[in-house]
Amino acid sequence: MKPVTVPLYQAKAEFFRMLGHPVRIRVLELLSDGPMPVRELLAQIEVERSNLSQQLAVLRRSGIVASVREADTVVYSLAGPDVAELLRAARRILTELITGQQDLLAELREADTTTSSAE
Amino acid sequence: MKPVTVPLYQAKAEFFRMLGHPVRIRVLELLSDGPMPVRELLAQIEVERSNLSQQLAVLRRSGIVASVREADTVVYSLAGPDVAELLRAARRILTELITGQQDLLAELREADTTTSSAE
DNA sequence: TGGCGAATTGATGATTCCTTCAATCGGTAG
DNA sequence: CTACCGATTGAAGGAATCATCAATTCGCCA
Known part of the structure; x- marks a missing residue:
């Protein structure tokens, strides 16, 4: 089939x-x-x-x-109803990732103040 | 900043x-x-x-x-630990979507037996 | 020091995706 | 019937992504 x-x-x-x-x-x-x-x-x-x-x-x-x-x-x-749930899960992970990246950036600030990851 | x-x-x-x-x-x-x-x-x-x-x-x-x-x-x-959870949520939705598509295919079978959505 | 295996990086051509414009369809009102 | 509005489709050029190959780094050991 x-x-x-x-x-x-x-x-x-x-x-x-x-x-x-x-x-x-x-x-x-x-x-x-x-x-x-x-x-x-x-x-x-x-x-x-x-x-x-x-x-x-x-x-x-x-x-x-x-x-x-x-x-x-x-x-x-x-x-379907699960889509909203998926988007929530994604938001959770994204928040986690961005927080982690900001921690990293904080550590790097002393080396380069113009750091940007948004190009 | x-x-x-x-x-x-x-x-x-x-x-x-x-x-x-x-x-x-x-x-x-x-x-x-x-x-x-x-x-x-x-x-x-x-x-x-x-x-x-x-x-x-x-x-x-x-x-x-x-x-x-x-x-x-x-x-x-x-x-982070949330990644596994995201993958689970994705699997749930995928199952849902595929099930729905199979229902559709079942309805369409009488019209075209070579139907394929996997190109 | 020289060489070896594990892993990464850089570069390139091929493919895929995205934006935009023009053309088309579907329905409704004049 | 014709005109118009909302929405979709088709096509084309430009941008991003992917697979592959050669070159490089890193650590280990003979």
Whole structure:
């Protein structure tokens, strides 16, 4: 029956890669509070309409969001409840990592005051 | 003091992008069970030594792993305990997504038996 | 000191991803 | 029917990522 048969670690990698874009992250976070029409997403995120559509298409293809047409607008929603939890876990780790990096920076300050990791 | 100042959603995106590679995922999963020398990682993962080093460098730069030299080998470990939890959350969502996709496929089987979403 | 194994780094071509613009679809109102 | 608005799609150029090869570092030992 050939059931897709992709190694699990590769599926995971594709999943994370799907998350690896600022606009897509913002969309998922906004949808964490409930369904939202494209018009509203467009108002909250600074991005061109066409670009937003591209990113929404990526999310749709992966199956993490669903879209429904209502009259003249399209409404998006999360496909499952665990997504919000994943984003929380990610935030926890990020906080941890950033804190760790700031500790490192504090140690390095005496050597180079113009240190920046944001290029 | 200019504390890195990267929008949070962008930091998150970079974080997920950092996770978005099969070899890097496998490394993190192996390290979830405890520190491990490069030699062992190399034995468990099918990848060239040089390529593994490249991926380890990516993980190191992000701060999610740390490396220590011991005699003639280098030992890697996770930088924090939350990483394993994140991987678990990801697995949950993936299972959910794949299950959903299989439901969809089941519905579609009657229309096209060669359906494949693994290109 | 010279050489060896383990690991990393630098550079390069190939692939993939991202942004943008133009064209298209779907629905609604005039 | 035509015009318009919201949203999606297709295509193309530019940027980032990946795999691979050669060169280098680091520690050990003969």
